Amino acid sequence: MHLSSDDVAQIVEEVWGSMLAVDIAPADIEVDKGDPSVAGSVGVTGATDCLISLEISESGARNVAAAMFGLDEADVSDDDIADTIGELTNMVGGNIKSLLPEPSTLSLPVVASGRGPTLRVVGGTSLLQQGFLSAGHPMFVNVWNRASTS
Template identity: 60%
Template structure:
């Protein structure tokens, strides 16, 4: 199975544009910027013909901005629940669109949102199928697709 960076970049840009009205650009550099400080990530699993985990990670400041934007709030008004709901929905949309590129049959799990220090999620005994960084203004967004071995 091969996922194209171009296909995933188009998905991420479409989701951010349609849900938040914010453009996202792929970052084509050898060493992408690291997410500094607290981070927030969403993940969804795909089970079936392919068994993988799709993770969307960003700094907590970016997550707050995206949550506030999604719900038409100021960043100060966005609650932790608003932020989790927004990141879960963005991850679900990115994951669902990536799932459509994978072999059938497949099913998408419910999204899970975690906070911590980047990388917020580690997937033991898995290999990276895709690891790409995107910029929404000055905010990096990292998308990783992990292939979970049986």
């Protein structure tokens, strides 16, 4: 299975452009270890067994939640952030799923907060990691293969 960074970048740019009207571009950046972050993840099971995650700095998460709900960043609640990151992960994950072998099923999103890198799949292998700058805030899309036999 081959996932191209360009395909993933196109998906992310479409989601950000049409749902948030927030600028985003691929960027060659490193995870800033220990930074407060929010990560959303969706699982894909079936012909492929993957976890797709979207991890963004806490300030970036607040910025996109404010854009999603049309609020000032100071008025954004933790629920607004969880809802926004969950739905963005769902959209990006659903579109990436269409590039993976079918048939497969997409799980509901799970959102966690912590310090970056917030999410690592134990025993999984990374199929793709692409960095972005979302209105200047670091964000990463990761696709993990969870299948031990492939």
